[in-house]
Amino acid sequence: KAGVTQTPRYLIKTRGQQVTLSCSPISGHRSVSWYQQTPGQGLQFLFEYFSETQRNKGNFPGRFSGRQFSNSRSEMNVSTLELGDSALYLCASSLFGVTGSYEQYFGPGTRLTVT
Amino acid sequence: GDSVTQMEGPVTLSEEACLTINCTYTATGYPSLFWYVQYPGEGLQLLLKATKADDKGSNKGFEATYRKETTSFHLEKGSVQVSDSAVYFCALSDQAGTALIFGKGTTLSVSS
Numbered sequence: 001k002a003g004v005t006q007t008p009r010y011l012i013k014t015r016g017q018q019v020t021l022s023c024s025p026i027s028g029h030r031s032v033s034w035y036q037q038t039p040g041q042g043l044q045f046l047f048e049y050f051s052e053t054q055r056n057k058g059n060f061p062g063r064f065s066g067r068q069f070s071n072s073r074s075e076m077n078v079s080t081l082e083l084g085d086s087a088l089y090l091c092a093s094s095l096f097g098v099t100g101s102y103e104q105y106f107g108p109g110t111r112l113t114v115t
Numbered sequence: 116g117d118s119v120t121q122m123e124g125p126v127t128l129s130e131e132a133c134l135t136i137n138c139t140y141t142a143t144g145y146p147s148l149f150w151y152v153q154y155p156g157e158g159l160q161l162l163l164k165a166t167k168a169d170d171k172g173s174n175k176g177f178e179a180t181y182r183k184e185t186t187s188f189h190l191e192k193g194s195v196q197v198s199d200s201a202v203y204f205c206a207l208s209d210q211a212g213t214a215l216i217f218g219k220g221t222t223l224s225v226s227s
Contacts, residue, residue: 043217106158
């Protein structure tokens with residue numbers, strides 16, 4: 001079974017621009033979560049989507065948004081980029097397990113550099 | 116709020132040495148607990164999990180036991196290999212089960 005795929009793998013943008021990142025979950029997984037990884041703040045949860053609905057959101061400004069499509073693919077968008085948005089953005093998909101734990105499987109990430 | 120604290124690295128070991136990476140958590144309720152591993156330039160890989168007290172997760176020689184009384188989930192391996200060199204993250208699921216809360220990560224470096 002193919003894993004979580006993220007595109008693009010690398011991006012360089014200029015401050016003030018906007019960016020869209022894409023994530024395709026593992027086949028059959030309907031939940032997609034996004035995380036930001038930086039050296040200073042570590043791994044931080046951005047938001048989670050299930051069946052095209054945002055169910056959970058982390059503590060990030062409104063410049064960060066996302067959506068999910070009917071085929072479970074997800075995109076996240078960051079508007080008005082700031083230097084501090086430079087990070088590795090990780091997408092994870094999950095399937096509700098029989099034990100009730102949401103094991104999350106991560107993609108390779110998109111490395112965003114804002115100059 | 117919920118949080119995870121894990122030992123600061125880096126941890127430097129010789130091949131075949133024993134490994135323990137400490138992880139403690141603060142949470143309301145009874146979260147599921149996870150260890151993830153990140154190799155250079157890659158995303159996170161699920162290493163093992165435990166969903167209730169006294170559960171032991173194990174994979175590839177790594178083990179961790181969910182200890183409710185000490186709110187801990189320490190990662191152990193009896194004999195590390197050079198290929199185990201990576202960053203290890205302890206995590207718990209939030210109450211909704213839709214988000215993971217991670218520790219800061221521990222870098223492990225194993226030399227031959």
